[in-house]
Amino acid sequence: MQHFGSNFWGEKNNGFDILYHNMKHGQISVKELADFVRERALIEETYSKSMSKLSKMVSNSSLGTFAPMWDVFRTSADKLALCHFELVRKLNDLIKEMNRFNEEQVKMHRKTKEEVSGTLEAVQNVQSSGQLLQKYKDNYQSKWLEWDRLKKDGASQKEIDKAEAKSKKAAESYKASIKKYRTARSDYQLKMADAAQKFQQVEEIHLRHMKGLIKSYSHSIEDTHVQVGQVHEEFKQNVENIRVQDLIQKYALTKGTGKEKPGPIEFEECNPEVLLEAPKKSKRKSFVIPGLGKREKDTDSTGSPDADSIVSKPTIISLTLSW
Numbered sequence: 493m494q495h496f497g498s499n500f501w502g503e504k505n506n507g508f509d510i511l512y513h514n515m516k517h518g519q520i521s522v523k524e525l526a527d528f529v530r531e532r533a534l535i536e537e538t539y540s541k542s543m544s545k546l547s548k549m550v551s552n553s554s555l556g557t558f559a560p561m562w563d564v565f566r567t568s569a570d571k572l573a574l575c576h577f578e579l580v581r582k583l584n585d586l587i588k589e590m591n592r593f594n595e596e597q598v599k600m601h602r603k604t605k606e607e608v609s610g611t612l613e614a615v616q617n618v619q620s621s622g623q624l625l626q627k628y629k630d631n632y633q634s635k636w637l638e639w640d641r642l643k644k645d646g647a648s649q650k651e652i653d654k655a656e657a658k659s660k661k662a663a664e665s666y667k668a669s670i671k672k673y674r675t676a677r678s679d680y681q682l683k684m685a686d687a688a689q690k691f692q693q694v695e696e697i698h699l700r701h702m703k704g705l706i707k708s709y710s711h712s713i714e715d716t717h718v719q720v721g722q723v724h725e726e727f728k729q730n731v732e733n734i735r736v737q738d739l740i741q742k743y744a745l746t747k748g749t750g751k752e753k754p755g756p757i758e759f760e761e762c763n764p765e766v767l768l769e770a771p772k773k774s775k776r777k778s779f780v781i782p783g784l785g786k787r788e789k790d791t792d793s794t795g796s797p798d799a800d801s802i803v804s805k806p807t808i809i810s811l812t813l814s815w
Contacts (some may be wrong), residue, residue, distance in 0.1 A: 496692040497685050506683060507613045507621075508608075515604065518698040519597055525702065526590040529709060532631040533583035536576045543692055553751040557743040560734065570728040575719045584711040586705065589712035604694055611680075611687040618680040628669040632662035 500507025547569035628678050639655035 493653040494689060494692060496688040496695075500688055501684070502594070505615055505680070508597055508611055508687060511688060512605075512608070512612075514692055515601055518695070519594055519601070521698075521702065522590055522594040522597065525705065526587050526594075529583050529587055529590070533580050535589070536582045540573045540576040540580060542583060543569050543576065547573065557739045560739060560742055563732070564727060564730045567730075568723055571723045571726075575716055575723065578710060578719075579716040582715075583709070586708055586712065589708075590705055595704070597698065600694060600697070604690055606647065608683075608687040608690060611683040614676070614683040615679040617676040618673070621669070621676040624667075625669040628662070632659070632666040635662040637658040683788045690697055 496511060499509055547566050550566045550569060575606065635655070635660045641658040642652050642655050676687065
């Protein structure tokens, strides 16, 4: 149904201008929708990063019997972060698709503008001819009233004839303007009907594609909600599966200090010999460098060593130790 072709006429002939600007607004609508989705993607990205941060914080909690439960929280937080990160990827892909569609719209609008350029001229012609028509009509009525007044006032015949001539001339101009206006109006109506049809076709394509984009957006959100629901269900099930006894058993196995209990202690009679016996000191075995003991004996038999022998001995010892 041609709604545009039936509802954009009117005396001021502004329908074409309204429909043309409405077509241009389609580009703005796509941009605004892309901005909205981009903001939603930023929200989801922030949420995903926050969940990842929360998971790292949970990973540091490992004290007590409750420690294994934190693994359930960490796993759930990681999966939630992944769900929302995946939604960010889908939304960014959707924004790219919107930008491509807007580029296609620009080309379509340029083509439509060229096709309806004749309609714009027809609008301008009918508007200008309408203004001239009103001007000639007002002039004719003014001249006729002046002629009629002179007749009623008994003016001279010369004045009456002169006024009558002006009135007839004005009437001829008025009739000519009506004829011109009719021609312009007929041309305008044909071209306006065709332009309205083209504008409506453009809008139908625009709206169908916009609905498709919104549908993709809705499906992305819905898929994420399903995934989040599955993660929560898994979290709930994992919590249910971990029994209190399991937590206690795991803590006992990993942190236990041994299964052997201290043995019994019996009364022992006092033994003086044991109490009075002094503990034996352990003897330390001397570290002997081969050959050093013999040289010491030679030194004792021959007298004090000279300076060369004093310097060389530490060097030999040092090398022997290093080796």
